[in-house]
Amino acid sequence: MNTQFKKGVLELVVLTLLKRKDAYGYELAEKVASSIKIAEGTLYPLLRKLKLDGLCETYISERSAGPPRKYYRLTDEGLKRRQALKEEWRAFSKHVNAILDEEATGGKSDE
Amino acid sequence: MNRFLKEMDKALKFMDKAEREEILIDYREHFEDGALAGKTEDEVAASLGDPQQLARMYTALGATKKAMKSSKLRDAGHMIGAIAKYKMGGGLIVGSVYFGCIIVMAVLFAAAGVLVASGSLVLVYSGFAFAAGGVMYGIAGILVAVVLACAGLLGIVYLARLWKWVFGALPRFGHKLMEINREEEESWI
Numbered sequence: 101m102n103t104q105f106k107k108g109v110l111e112l113v114v115l116t117l118l119k120r121k122d123a124y125g126y127e128l129a130e131k132v133a134s135s136i137k138i139a140e141g142t143l144y145p146l147l148r149k150l151k152l153d154g155l156c157e158t159y160i161s162e163r164s165a166g167p168p169r170k171y172y173r174l175t176d177e178g179l180k181r182r183q184a185l186k187e188e189w190r191a192f193s194k195h196v197n198a199i200l201d202e203e204a205t206g207g208k209s210d211e
Numbered sequence: 212m213n214r215f216l217k218e219m220d221k222a223l224k225f226m227d228k229a230e231r232e233e234i235l236i237d238y239r240e241h242f243e244d245g246a247l248a249g250k251t252e253d254e255v256a257a258s259l260g261d262p263q264q265l266a267r268m269y270t271a272l273g274a275t276k277k278a279m280k281s282s283k284l285r286d287a288g289h290m291i292g293a294i295a296k297y298k299m300g301g302g303l304i305v306g307s308v309y310f311g312c313i314i315v316m317a318v319l320f321a322a323a324g325v326l327v328a329s330g331s332l333v334l335v336y337s338g339f340a341f342a343a344g345g346v347m348y349g350i351a352g353i354l355v356a357v358v359l360a361c362a363g364l365l366g367i368v369y370l371a372r373l374w375k376w377v378f379g380a381l382p383r384f385g386h387k388l389m390e391i392n393r394e395e396e397e398s399w400i
Contacts, residue, residue, distance in 0.1 A: 124244075125241055126240065126248075139258070142265070142268075144238065144265075145268045145269055148237075152272075152276050166243075166244075166247055169244075
């Protein structure tokens, strides 16, 4: 997939996953990597940037199995940012889809 | 500590200890969780990417954030260096923009300085005019001197403000630049 695409979308994806529930790094990395091809190591600089920007925060928590983990949690600021990014993405993809559909009904196939 | 973590630790040596520890903990846990999921160390390391480039990314991010909080040129210098190490092209662009801004500001400051200096010269002239008995010339000279000096001083005050604003805003540009990526698959944050 185009890297410019991924860069913009990755933040939205991570914020959305964190909105659903607090998560630790590895599970976020697994979830993201299952749908978007990334070097998993780059997820952590993104998380750190989100934290420095006040969009998420971290805490240490025990888990039922395994050692304690550093969890990431969305802040109110992060929630707002996600909403803004989501609306941006929806509007953008709507326009792109409209153009793609137009092409399809114009008699030409894009397959 | 495995090889990936060691390499990263070494590459992050310019960061303060607490910050470095905070960064490394994510990767250490990632290896632990990978092992729990039945992956080997090499497999996890391969999925993470290049530790050197990741460290450069963190260093650039840290330096940029620091520069954004200050308008000091020293912090800006660190930021430019860190971005250049992370991505040469980016460092060159940010560096050139800083260079250009510094030149423009220097020229403006010099112009304001010239106004103040010429005000003083006119003042000296009016002194001579008084001494020679040309009272009208003397008074006119003082008025001109005051206007020139005031314009120059006002200019310097506003330029100082402009300086603060420009060099406070420029790190944001560095920050934006770090998000721009063209060729490298793994280099966006």
